[in-house]
Amino acid sequence: MKDIRQKIVALLKEGYATPQIARMAKRLHEPSTTIHYNIKRLEKDKVIIRYKGIFTYAKIDQGYCTFLLINLVQEKYADPESVAREIAKSDLVESVNVITGDYELLLKLRCKDVDEYYAFVKGAIKKHGFAKVISLTSIKELKGEFVQKS
Amino acid sequence: MKDIRQKIVALLKEGYATPQIARMAKRLHEPSTTIHYNIKRLEKDKVIIRYKGIFTYAKIDQGYCTFLLINLVQEKYADPESVAREIAKSDLVESVNVITGDYELLLKLRCKDVDEYYAFVKGAIKKHGFAKVISLTSIKELKGEFVQKS
DNA sequence: ATATGTTATTGAATATTATTCAAAAATTAA
DNA sequence: TTAATTTTTGAATAATATTCAATAACATAT
Numbered sequence: 001m002k003d004i005r006q007k008i009v010a011l012l013k014e015g016y017a018t019p020q021i022a023r024m025a026k027r028l029h030e031p032s033t034t035i036h037y038n039i040k041r042l043e044k045d046k047v048i049i050r051y052k053g054i055f056t057y058a059k060i061d062q063g064y065c066t067f068l069l070i071n072l073v074q075e076k077y078a079d080p081e082s083v084a085r086e087i088a089k090s091d092l093v094e095s096v097n098v099i100t101g102d103y104e105l106l107l108k109l110r111c112k113d114v115d116e117y118y119a120f121v122k123g124a125i126k127k128h129g130f131a132k133v134i135s136l137t138s139i140k141e142l143k144g145e146f147v148q149k150s
Numbered sequence: 151m152k153d154i155r156q157k158i159v160a161l162l163k164e165g166y167a168t169p170q171i172a173r174m175a176k177r178l179h180e181p182s183t184t185i186h187y188n189i190k191r192l193e194k195d196k197v198i199i200r201y202k203g204i205f206t207y208a209k210i211d212q213g214y215c216t217f218l219l220i221n222l223v224q225e226k227y228a229d230p231e232s233v234a235r236e237i238a239k240s241d242l243v244e245s246v247n248v249i250t251g252d253y254e255l256l257l258k259l260r261c262k263d264v265d266e267y268y269a270f271v272k273g274a275i276k277k278h279g280f281a282k283v284i285s286l287t288s289i290k291e292l293k294g295e296f297v298q299k300s
Numbered sequence: 301a302t303a304t305g306t307t308a309t310t311g312a313a314t315a316t317t318a319t320t321c322a323a324a325a326a327t328t329a330a
Numbered sequence: 331t332t333a334a335t336t337t338t339t340g341a342a343t344a345a346t347a348t349t350c351a352a353t354a355a356c357a358t359a360t
Contacts, residue, residue, distance in 0.1 A: 004188050004308095007178055008169075009197070016174050017167045017201040019158075022317055024166050028157055031339055036318070038154050038337085047159070047209045051167040051201060059197045065247070067256060069286075081290060088293035097215070098290035106217060106286060136219075136256060140231060140248035143238035154337095172346055181310055186347070188308085 009060055012053030019051060062110035064117055065138040070105040073129035080104045083128045092120050103134070159210055162203030169201060212260035214267055215288040220255040223279035230254045233278045242270050253284070 019039055025032035042048045057063055076083050080098045084105055088096045095108040111117040121133060169189055175182035192198045207213055226233050230248045234255055238246045245258040261267040271283060 004178070004180065004184065005192060005197075008174060008185065008188055008192065011174050011177065012169060012198065012201070016170050016177075018170050018318090019162060019203065020166050020168050020317085021319095024158060024161050027161065027166075028154070030154065032318080033320095033340075034154065034338055035158065037339090038158055041337090042155060042158065045209070046206050047155075048162065049204045049206055051162070051203050053169065053201050054199045056196050056199060059195070067247070067249070081292065084290070084292040093293060095294050096292040097217070097286075097288040098292070099217070099286040099288055101284070101286050103286070106288070134251070136247075136249040136251050136253070138247040138249055138256070140234070142231065142234040142246040142248070143243060144245050168347090170346090171348095182347080183311075183349095184309055187310090190348095191308090 009053070009055065013055075015050045015052055017051035017053060057110055061112040064109075064111045064113050065141060066109045066111070066117055067136040067138070068105075068107040068109065068121070069103040069134040069136070070107065070130050071102075071132040072104050073131045076129045077104065086128060087124065090120070092116070159203070159205065163205075165200045165202055167201035167203060207260055211262040214259075214261040214263050215291060216259045216261070216267055217286040217288070218255075218257040218259065218271070219253040219284040219286070220257065220280050221252075221282040222254050223281045226279045227254065236278060237274065240270070242266070 021032050021035050021039065025035045028035065039048070055062075057065065072080055072083060084096045084098055087093055087105075087107065092109050092111050093107055094110050095106075097106045098104065099106050109117060109120065111120065121135070124130065125133065171182050171185050171189065175185045178185065189198070205212075207215070222230055222233060234246045234248055237243055237255075237257065242259050242261055243257055244260050245256075247256045248254065249256050259267060259270065261270065271285070274280065275283060
C-alpha cells in the first residue's frame with residue numbers, strides 16, 4: 001500500500017518530527033539533560049515552533065515552482081491581509097507575504113506541473129480580486145528551506 | 151550560558167531532528183514497524199531529505215525579510231547558476247532561484263534588521279555582478295515554511 | 301491459474317533515546 | 331551578602347526506535 005507513504009509525507013509536512021537530543025549532546029559535548037532542558041525552554045518561549053520534514057519536491061508532485069507578484073483590485077487594496085489569509089489556505093501555496101513596492105502580495109507556489117499552476121492562477125484571479133499577476137517561474141532552485149543542493 | 155541555545159538553534163536549522171514514528175503510528179492506526187519501514191524507504195529514495203526545526207524568525211535575529219529580484223551584468227548573464235551558488239553560501243540567504251522573465255535571480259533574505267540587509271546588498275552588488283536589484287520588503291508573512299500563522 | 305521472486309507488513313526482543321526527578325551550581329535581584 | 335530564580339547535571343525510569351525473522355501481499359513469468 002503506497003498509500004501510507006503519502007500519509008507519512010503529509011504528516012511530516014506539518015510536523016511529526018522531534019529533535020535529536022542525544023545527537024546534539026554528543027556534537028556539543030554537553031550532557032543530554034542540559035540539551036533537553038534548553039530545548040524545552042526554546043519551545044516554551046516559541047523560539048522553536050515545530051520540527052518538520054524537508055522533501056525533494058519533484059518526488060512528491062511539487063516539482064513546478066513559481067513566484068507570483070500580485071496587484072489587488074481597488075476594492076481589496078485596503079486589506080491585503082484578509083486576501084492573503086484566504087490564499088494561504090491552499091496546499092499549493094508555500095508562502096504568502098504582504099510586501100512593499102509595486103505589488104501588494106508575493107506568493108510562492110509549488111505545483112505538480114504547469115497545468116496545476118494554470119488552474120490555480122485562473123481560479124485565484126477570479127476568486128480573490130487580482131488586478132494583475134506577474135509570474136516568475138523557477139527554472140533552478142539552488143537553495144531552499146532545505147539547506148544546500150548541487 | 152545562553153550560548154547553548156544559539157548552538158541548538160544552529161543545529162536545528164540544518165537538521166538534528168527525526169520523525170516521530172510512534173506518534174505517526176497512532177495517528178494513522180498502523181503498527182510502528184510499518185511506519186518505520188516506510189519512512190526508511192522514503193529516506194533511501196531521497197523523497198525525504200532531512201528533518202529540521204522551524205522558528206519564529208523575529209526571535210532569532212532574522213525578523214527582517216526581503217525578496218530581491220536581480221539582473222546580472224552582461225558578463226555573468228550566461229551563467230546565473232554559478233553566481234547563485236556563491237550567493238547561496240550566505241547564512242542570510244534563505245532561498246535562491248534562477249527564474250524566467252525580466253530578472254535572472256530571485257533571493258529571499260532573512261536579516262536581523264535594515265542595517266544588516268543593506269550591508270548584504272551593498273556587498274553583494276560589488277562582489278557578484280548585479281546590474282540591477284529590486285527589493286521587495288515583506289511587511290507581513292502570513293504563511294511560510296512553518297505552516298499557518300495568525 | 302500456478303509458481304517464483306520481490307516488496308511490504310507485522311509482532312516480539314533489544315537497543316537507544318527521551319524524560320523525570322532531585323540535588324547542586326550558577327546567575328540574578330534585592 | 332543574602333535570597334530567589336534559573337540553569338546544569340547524574341541517576342532512574344519511561345518511551346521510542348530499531349532489529350530481526352516470519353508472514354503476507356504483490357508482481358511477473360511460465
